[in-house]
Amino acid sequence: MTPRNPYRTLSGTSRLAGVMGWPVSHSKSPRLQGYWLAKYGVDGSYMPLPVAPENFADALKSLKNLGFSGVNVTIPHKENTLAHCDQLSDRAKRIGAVNTVTFSEDGLILGDNTDGFGFIENLRQNAPDTAFASGPAVVLGAGGACRAILVALLDEGCPEIRLTNRTRKRAEDLATEINDPRIKIVDWPIEPAALSDASLVVNTTSLGMVGQPKLEIDLAGLPQTALVTDIVYAPLMTDLLCQAHDRGNLVVDGLGMLLHQARPGFHRWFGIDPEVTQDLRDFVLSSD
Ligand code: ATR
Numbered sequence: 489m490t491p492r493n494p495y496r497t498l499s500g501t502s503r504l505a506g507v508m509g510w511p512v513s514h515s516k517s518p519r520l521q522g523y524w525l526a527k528y529g530v531d532g533s534y535m536p537l538p539v540a541p542e543n544f545a546d547a548l549k550s551l552k553n554l555g556f557s558g559v560n561v562t563i564p565h566k567e568n569t570l571a572h573c574d575q576l577s578d579r580a581k582r583i584g585a586v587n588t589v590t591f592s593e594d595g596l597i598l599g600d601n602t603d604g605f606g607f608i609e610n611l612r613q614n615a616p617d618t619a620f621a622s623g624p625a626v627v628l629g630a631g632g633a634c635r636a637i638l639v640a641l642l643d644e645g646c647p648e649i650r651l652t653n654r655t656r657k658r659a660e661d662l663a664t665e666i667n668d669p670r671i672k673i674v675d676w677p678i679e680p681a682a683l684s685d686a687s688l689v690v691n692t693t694s695l696g697m698v699g700q701p702k703l704e705i706d707l708a709g710l711p712q713t714a715l716v717t718d719i720v721y722a723p724l725m726t727d728l729l730c731q732a733h734d735r736g737n738l739v740v741d742g743l744g745m746l747l748h749q750a751r752p753g754f755h756r757w758f759g760i761d762p763e764v765t766q767d768l769r770d771f772v773l774s775s776d
Pocket residue numbers: 628629630631632633634653654655656658692693694695701
């Protein structure tokens with residue numbers, strides 16, 4: 489059948505969204521959201537929006553005034569966006585950062601953070617038997633991505649989180665801010681004893697990423713039933729995941745977190761809860 493709109497032109501009622509970042513050229517969001525727009529035949533567009541920090545407040549307001557449905561915000565705007573929203577979701581407040589903005593019909597700027605949602609949904613999809621409440625989690629790192637993951641794990645009923653970071657003070661500050669007694673700071677590098685009864689290990693540092701040093705970790709004490717995951721997705725199979733896989737642990741790579749965190753925005757702006765499929769993974773990873 490010939491498509492009714494083979495040129496994929498926009499109409500006068502197209503819904504508009506995009507991603508604000510500085511720089512934004514590396515962002516995979518336009519490719520990801522563009523895939524779903526085409527797949528579901530949505531009359532809409534999602535564009536990269538390079539916005540320097542000094543222009544951020546004006547740009548956000550302008551997008552609202554231009555009739556955009558919403559935007560993703562990425563580095564370096566995620567924390568700064570909080571102050572420019574009229575309403576924040578509970579999780580955005582607790583994470584202290586916004587990645588998904590919706591402009592409501594009554595003119596309000598609504599801020600949400602879907603990074604933790606993306607993290608959990610990735611594990612649910614790829615390791616459906618994961619029971620977050622079943623045992624301690626070991627979390628490596630204390631940066632922005634880590635904060636969203638800690639909040640999400642606590643919300644899923646994780647009984648204890650052992651948090652470790654090269655700069656201990658940063659982990660301590662994060663634990664103080666989140667203020668939940670289930671977060672315990674442990675030594676970096678992680679001691680085998682801290683892994684001996686863990687049911688989940690998460691790397692939220694940039695170690696293992698292309699061009700970064702490798703994450704040195706001894707998994708010898710980790711139960712084989714533990715799930716191991718990494719937020720790094722370039723490469724997909726990091727040294728951590730290879731090591732865990734080789735000793736029999738179930739592993740989940742980090743690409744799914746990126747894909748799932750995008751679902752709530754697409755749903756709100758374009759009206760469809762989109763699917764994360766193998767074909768989408770392949771498309772987002774390719775560059776043609
Ligand atoms: P993001 O906001 O994306 O999480 P970030 O705030 O730069 O990024 O955090 C990067 C994380 O990787 C931090 O936990 C950082 O540890 P420090 O807080 O000690 O800087 C960790 N990291 C980066 N390079 C590292 C290295 N060479 N060794 C150990 N940890 C490293």
